[in-house]
Amino acid sequence: MYWLLAIAALLCLLMVALAVIFGIYRLLKGNKALALKTFASGLVFLLSFYFFRYESNKMVAEENKTAVEEDNDYDYGSYDNDSVVDSEDEDEPDVELTDAEIEEMEREELVYEFENEVQQLIDDNKMHGVEIVRVEYNDHMGTDKDGDFIGLAYLKYNDGQSAKTTKKLIDLYTEEIAANLAESDEDLSELVVFWETPFLLEGTNTAKIQFTRQNDKFVFGDKNYNSSIFN
Known part of the structure; x- marks a missing residue:
């Protein structure tokens, strides 16, 4: 579900950009009160962006941690380097030239x-x-x-x-x-x-x-x- 949080974070970032643009526009038109409200809404969206990004990264980290733990719990069986070398030697017998x-x-x-x-x-x-x-x-x-x-x-x-x-x-x-x-x-x-x-x-x-x-x-x-x- 972390991808939904990532999309929400991107939408919040888009709303921040729009709030800044409209806030500046209203400020130039002389409507300071409405401009301040617009900037305030942009701030809310900015905080929401950081929240969604934090939650998304947290979820990804937890999934990675779970995957590592499962991999560590898996029994790969015993591995003996000497036995591997011996096996290779057995598969490749010395060739004697005539x-x-x-x-x-x-x-x-x-x-x-x-x-x-x-x-x-x-x-x-x-x-x-x-x-x-x-x-x-x-x-x-x-x-x-x-x-x-x-x-x-x-x-x-x-x-x-x-x-x-x-x-x-x-x-x-x-x-x-x-x-x-x-x-x-x-x-x-x-x-x-x-x-x-x-x-x-x-x-x-x-x-x-x-x-x-x-x-x-x-x-x-x-x-x-x-x-x-x-x-």
């Missing part, structure tokens, strides 16, 4: 690191027009040493140079990459770099340069160029 899955994760990490190494070399040496297509990092089955790998770097050179200039730059960039990888990656026993040159021939590798490790450096192995482009 040896194959662990090996695959380790290989992906090696590929990620190898790609970052190659990209860093491209950036640091300002190899304009060079981008990585993909990389592979595979076990080297031809050596007795555990942990030896073959790195395969598939690169693209797309700077629009002549075939002669492109070949020189491919050789230069490949040697730079190989020399740095020989120092930074001791487990890399062999490196093969494939090159695409789309502006000369689209959709295929046009050069393949292979390196093998000798002690702490790489030396050239096979070098193959597309003879229809590079004479």
